[in-house]
Structures are given as structure tokens and as C-alpha cells.
Amino acid sequence: MSNFRKADFREHGYMGLYGGLTSKEIHLKKGLKKNQNILDHMGSTELAANLFRATQTDEKLRRDNIIGKNLANKIHFYVGQKVRNTIKELGGTMPEDLPTPSQSIKQLEKDKKKKLTTGDDQ
Secondary structure (H helix, E strand, O other): OOHHHHHHHHHHHHHHHOOOOOHHHHHHHHOOOOOOOHHHHOOHHHHHHHHHHHHHHHHHHHHOOOOOHHHHHHHHHHHHHHHHHHHHHOOOOOHHHOOOOOOOHHHHHHHHHHHHHHOOOO
16 A cells, blocks of 8 residues: 555544544644654543544454445544544543643653663652
């Protein structure tokens, strides 16, 4: 699958989960720099919603034997919407309204590794 096709598929999932927002719009809303990855700047709740969306899409595509880019994109959007609706029904915060962590997961991992190598655990 080409990068364009992967990006297009991912975009449909984001749009379903984020109420129609594109990855560019999510990127702007989070105040991220151009080279920063959205997934690296999510808290645990937002990351879990995205992981659930991705795993459930994968399961549905396999279970229903979905073939073709257009149908796969529609399914990804649909599953994203279903996850969003569940969050709403439970009274949760919509993903786009969750706070953006001050540090990326990569920065947190780097800091943890540095503490382990220096013996500083505070």
C-alpha cells in the first residue's frame, strides 16, 4: 500500500473519531509543529480511543472480508464514528477536546532512559 493510500485510510479513521476533523485540523488544534506526530502527543484516553478504533476497524475488515480502498475507507470512518458515539453516550470528553500532554511520548521515553542510565530516579 502506498503512503498516499495509507494516509487516506488513516484520514478516514481520524475524521470518524474526531467529528469530521482532518489530521491537519487535529494537528492545528493540538498546536503541534509540522514535524510532530499526532499519535506521539496524545494522553492515555485519546490514545486508547485511537487504538480501539484501529483494532476494531482491522477486525471488521477481516470479519466482513472487505475488499477495495473505497469500502475500507468507509468502514474506517464508520468505526471511528461508532467509537465517538460510544464516548458521547458514556458522557466522555470528545477526543479533540482532550488536553495535549506537555511532552510527547518520545520525550517521556527519552527522559526515562536518561534517568535509568544516570541512576537519577526522581
